[in-house]
Amino acid sequence: MTTQLPSVSFGALNQGMQVGQNSGLISAEFNLPPERPETPPQPFATIPFSRDPDFIDRGDILDQINQRCSEPGARVALVGLGGLGKSQLAIEYAYRLAERPDIWVFWVHAGTQARVEEGFRAIADAVKLPGRNQPKADIPQLVYDWLSNERIGRWLIVLDSADDRDVFYGPTGDDAGNGRPFATYLPQSRNGSILITSRNNDMAFRLTGRRQTIIEVGPMVQTDALTLLERKLGSLSDPDVAADLIQALDLVPLAISQAAAYIQARVPRSSPRKYLTEFRESEHEKSRLPQYDGGDLRRDGGASNAIFTTWQISFDHIRSRWTSAADLLSLMSFFDRQGIPRWVLKPSRTVKDAMWAGHQVEAGGGKTGDGSSATDSDRNDHAGDDLNSAFEDHMAMLRDYYLIVADKVGEEFRMHELVQLSIRRWLEASGQQETFKKQYIKRMAASFPTGQYENWATCRSLFAHVQAALGYQPSEDMAEKWATLLHNGGWYAWSQGRYEIAKQMLGRSRKVREKMLGKEDVATLNSISMFAMVLSDQGRWEDAEKLEVQVMETRKTKLGDDHLDTLTSMANLASTYRNQGRWEEAEKLEVQVMESRKTKLGADHPNTLTSMANLASTFWNRGRWNEAESLFMQVMEMSLKVLGLEHPDMLLSMANLTSTYRNQGRWKEAESLEVQVIQMRKRVLGPEHPDTLTSMANLASTYRNQGRWKEAESLDVQVMETRKTKLGDHHPDTLTSMANLASTFWNQGRWEEAEKLQVEVMETSKIKLGADHPDTLTSMGNLALTFSNQGRWNEVESLEIQVVDMRKRVLGPEHPDTLTSMGNLASTYQNEGRWEEAEMLEVEVMEARMKVLGSEHPSTLTSMANLASTYGDQGRWNTAELLHVQVMETMKRVLGSTHPDTLTSMANLASTYRNQGRWKEAESLDIRVMETRNTKLGPDHPSTLISMGNLASTYRYQDRWEEAEKLEVYVMEISKIKLGADHPNTLTSMANLASTYKNQGRWEEAENLEVQVMESRKTKLGADHPSTLISMGNLASTFWNQGRWEEAEKL
Structure with a gap:
């Protein structure tokens, strides 16, 4: 048994007892002096940043943090893109909590394991934990044990920038040598809570364990963003510019603070307006300005204040671990920032992408799970599954880092514009911009279809991304695909009435195709033809004609006279002739096109039907309405059978037929059909589509023809306002709608309003x-x-x-x-x-x-x-009569005996008979006109009332005062109700009735009416207007007949 020797102490000179040679082990024990007891401090805060005097209390976020952190053992996370103010919110909350004397507040930088360990060491030192200075002390465990002790009171730990999973869930390699992940050292004691800031939603969920305690921090609302800018810069002299600036910066707090610092550093050479102007100048300026690092003492010393650099951290983190996810984000940076469809981004067998190359399953030698050889089909299916799985993982990762945001159903994504710019800037700096631009153009060219109706839903969802592509001049090997994309985009824009953007796209497409393919290539001719159609719709008919003749002649030479493309170019040229009033030339071409299409395609083919409709339109313009109606009816019936009730071409044929009805004065039929067309176009095309608005304008015109001016005005205003919003105040269609509204005002006698618009x-x-x-x-x-x-x-x-x-x-x-x-x-x-x-x-x-x-x-x-x-x-009544009779008889034969123009010609002839004193013949015609208008238009229609006034006039000439008076009273009263008391027609009817009273010697009644007429005309028309002067003369005549000669003479 070995006896333990007492400890031996050697003096400074190493003198004393010396042990001789000993082959055994010598054990020496060194006991350090015991630690001096330390007095534990009272609760305090270790917040490494000063409080922000410019802090903006953003809605109820701090209240949410406080409420959730108040729960026992709470773990709460603020998550969002870098620069959105997560740390600033945490700082402010920490300071508010630190105002309470009984709560500990600790701050731990969580960006790396070293920073976390440093944070735990700081806590141990601050609270003077016993044993912390031992060489092999497990500091995280000491802190964990201390925080788990409920006797110390309440505490809060802020884990700032906890973005990296490896920091908390990877092995620590700590001095204690146990390698436990840091996440296991985070206590869940009832007396404490942990507040986490992170850019990684998945990481936040791992640390909190509950989705309900994750608070997403987004951009500021506008009012808060304006307040932040004002606090940084002082009073804002131009609030509108300030509002535009914060919107341009996506309402991102760091970007706004950074812009303010840039402006302040350059006063007076810079200002919000100058910054905004520079920012909008080009993508280069957008990229340059956000790199300014103005310094912020409330950001971690390892973090940059430049917004692009801030986001680069997340991007670099993803690229270092998942290259394909970073590549996917790089591709998305070329799209418009909103409405990026999932299906365009997904791996596709038709679009070969380098970014998915690492996920391809090997082509040969594969085995299935049971050891049998895999077929090509099996391998393709598994490859597709692998790609889709990888794609979904990558999208989830980008969402977790808040670099993209999904819509509610996860089918579309959006990005901050500045995030896109920062990524494109990185791609440019790393020499990869062209690679991903090519990928973008390739994907969009494969995804964006032609502008035909069947494709409109797809085109609508992708059009903003085609507009983005307009600014991406590609390398030569991608130029043809780019030209195809712009051609199809221009086609769709033209179909939507967006002529300027259509012209830009088609002009670029045409230029590239002419250079790459030659001027006579089929694709080049298609672009020229579409470009000419846009010019035609802009009223530039001579320019359009030149291009259309060029296309037609080239196609005849290259393809033949009866090739379908040649026929299309002939039809386009005919349309331009029609716009120029060259109807014979138009008709000749249209007949040729129609007959050729019947032969080549069949009588009921949609293109044949279109050519028939075009010919009908030319008939219509030439006044051959019966022929036009017959053709339009054929087109409509066949379109219904071939295309279906709600196809745009079917609706167009219905609309064409309504125009024929309208010109024939068949307004009820026109109205009924127009209402149907409007309802279906709203459902199929949308309430703001150009064709829908045209239908509404046509219905307003029909109302106008029926004297239903209030209904017409309501529609005219609606169409005008919608066109202003959708097309702009100066678009030709907007101007047309303003002119239509002016016409409605004109019909109501509201000439000042009409004049202002005109x-x-x-x-x-x-x-x-x-x-x-x-x-x-x-x-x-x-x-x-x-x-x-x-x-x-x-x-x-x-x-x-x-x-x-x-x-x-x-x-x-x-x-x-x-x-x-x-x-x-x-x-x-x-x-x-x-x-x-x-x-x-x-x-x-x-x-x-x-x-x-x-x-x-x-x-x-x-x-x-x-x-x-x-x-x-x-006074050349006989000559006038001959012409009026000829007009009337021809109109009866050509237009029909009840057509509005025929009735007008009959009224004109009656007026001539009246002037010749042929009362009975005049009366006969007046009655026929009145009765027909009463039947066709209704008793209250303005034209019916005019014909009743004409008949009353004929009665008056025959001294049939009572019959005249009865009609005139009716006309006057109805006119007051339908047209208004001061409408010109109402005043005319009052003057006519006054004349009848005068002829009966009823001077006071005549005078009363004539005074009203004169005063109203003075107000509405002015004292010098011919109608005003006539009414003054009538009143003077009444005074004269009463012997009031001085008053008469004065007038």
């Missing part, structure tokens, strides 16, 4: 479309019409002469629109009593229309009626 339309058209654009000239003509109702003849004449001259120059002297403007100028001469000038113009218009349109075209007949009216004004 002036705006005219001035905007001059700027946006050009002074000689057809739409600009139309707007000038509309304004002139409003001036004429106000008796402003000099202004009317000036505008109309300009319109005539420009239309002659731009469209040609025989274009239908040119002849219309000449007819309007003749009407102005007529109103001014310049009958010879009016007659000369009207004869010229009539003869030109006979030559261009034919003697039976409605416009030709209108010009004949106008000439007859001028003859009547000159």
Whole structure:
């Protein structure tokens, strides 16, 4: 048995007893002096940052933290993208908690194991844990044991930047040598709580164990972001610029603070406006400015204050572990930041991606689980499963790091714009930008379809990403795919009425294809053709015609006269001819196209039906409405059978048929069909689609023709506001809707409102479309019409002469629109009593229309009626009668005896009979017109009321006062209700009734009405308006008849 010797102490000179040679072991025990007892401190806080004087209390986040941390043993996590203010929230909460004297608050940097160990050591030192200075002391265990002791009171530990799983769940290799993960040293005692900040949602869940205690921190709300900027910069002189700036910075707190630091460092050379301007200048500036590191004492010393560098940490962390996930994020950085579809990102057998190469299953020699040889099909299935599984893992990882955000169903993702920029900047710096740009273009070209109706849902979901691609000029080996993508994108944009962006896309596509493939390649011709269609829709018909002729001739040479693409180019050229009023040329081409398509494709093929509809449209423009209706009806019936009720082409054929009904005065039929079309277009295309809005505008026009002006106005306003929102204030379709609303105002006698809109339309058209654009000239003509109702003849004449001259120059002297403007100028001469000038113009218009349109075209007949009216004004009743009879008989034959224009011609002839004193013949016609309008339009329609007034006038000429009075009272009362008390037609009816009273010697009643008419006209039209002067003359006549000569003379 070995006896333990007492400890031996050797002096400084090593003197004393010396042991001789001993072959056994010598054991020496060294006892350190005992630790001096330390007094445990009172609870305190170890927060390594000062409190932020500019802290913004963001909603109820701090309340949520407080509530959840108050639960026994709570673990709460703040998770989100770097720079969103997680640590700042934790700092503020820690300070608020530290204000209580009975709570310990500890801060641990959790970015690396070394930092965590350092944090635990700091806690042990701060609270003076016994044994902490022993060489092999297990510091985390000592801290764990101390925190688990409920007698120490309440405590909070903040684990800041706990992003890396290996830090807490990997082996520690600590001095104690036990290798336990740090996560096992986090106590769950009832008296303490742990607050975690992390960029990794999965990590937060591992540390907390509950999804319910994870608080997601996103960008600031706008009001908080503005407050932060104001606290950093002081008073904001331009709140709108400030609001734009914080939105440009995605409402990210660190980016806003960083921008403020940049601005302050450069005052007065910089300001929010200058920063925003620089930021928006280019992607280079967007990338440069957020790299500024302004310094922030409340951020961990190892963390950068530059927002891009902050996000780079997460990106680098993912790339170092999962390269394919980082590659996926790199690809996503080229998309538009919102609405990135899952299905476009997923691995595809049709799109070979380098990023998935590491996940491919080997092509040969594989074995199945039971040891048998795997077939190619088996291997492909397993490869697909592996790829999909890897894809889902990677997407989950990117979501967990908050680099992307999924929608509610997980089918679309979005990214912060600055995150995308930071990734693209990294790719550029590392020389990988072109690689992922190619991947992006390849995927988008394979995913984005043509712009046909069947593909609209897909196109809609991807279109923003095609717009993003517009700015990515690719390398030569990817140029063709890029051109295809832009061609299809431009096609879709054109179908949606987005002409400017369509023109940009198609122009770029055309340029690339011409360079890569040549000007006569099929794909190049497709781009040129589509580009021409956009120009045509913008009213640039000459430019469109040149391109369409070029395409047509090339296709005839390369493909043949009856090739389907050749026929399409012929149809497009015919459409441009139609817009130019060159209807014979259009018809000739359209007949050729229709017959060829019938032969090549069959009578019921959709393309054949389209050609039939185009021909019908030309018939319609030529006033051949029966032929147009017949063709439109055929198209509609076959479209229903071939395409189905809700196909856009079917709805278009229905809409075309309504226009034919409308021109035939069959307004109830037109209305019924238009309502159906609107309802279906809203359902199929959406309530804001250009075609839906066109249908609504057409229905408003039908209401206008029926005198239902309030309903028309309501629709006109709705269409106008929607177009302003969707297309912009200056889009041609928006201007058209404004002109339509002005027309509705005009019909209601609201001439000032009509004029205001018409002036705006005219001035905007001059700027946006050009002074000689057809739409600009139309707007000038509309304004002139409003001036004429106000008796402003000099202004009317000036505008109309300009319109005539420009239309002659731009469209040609025989274009239908040119002849219309000449007819309007003749009407102005007529109103001014310049009958010879009016007659000369009207004869010229009539003869030109006979030559261009034919003697039976409605416009030709209108010009004949106008000439007859001028003859009547000159007292040339017999000549006028001959023309009126000819017009009436032709209209009966061509349009039908109940067509509105036919009824107008009958009323005109009745007026001529009246002026000739042929009362019975006038009365007979007046009654027929009134009764037909009563049946077709209703007793309250403005046209019906006018015909009743005409009949009353005929009765008055025959001294049939009671019959005249009965009709006139009815017309006046209904006009007051339907049109308003001060509408021009109402005032005319009051004047007519006053005339009847006067003829009966009922002077007071006549005077009362005439005073009302005169005062209303003075207010509405002005004291010098011809109608006002007429009413003053009528009142003067009444005074004279009563012997009130001074009052009469004064008037």
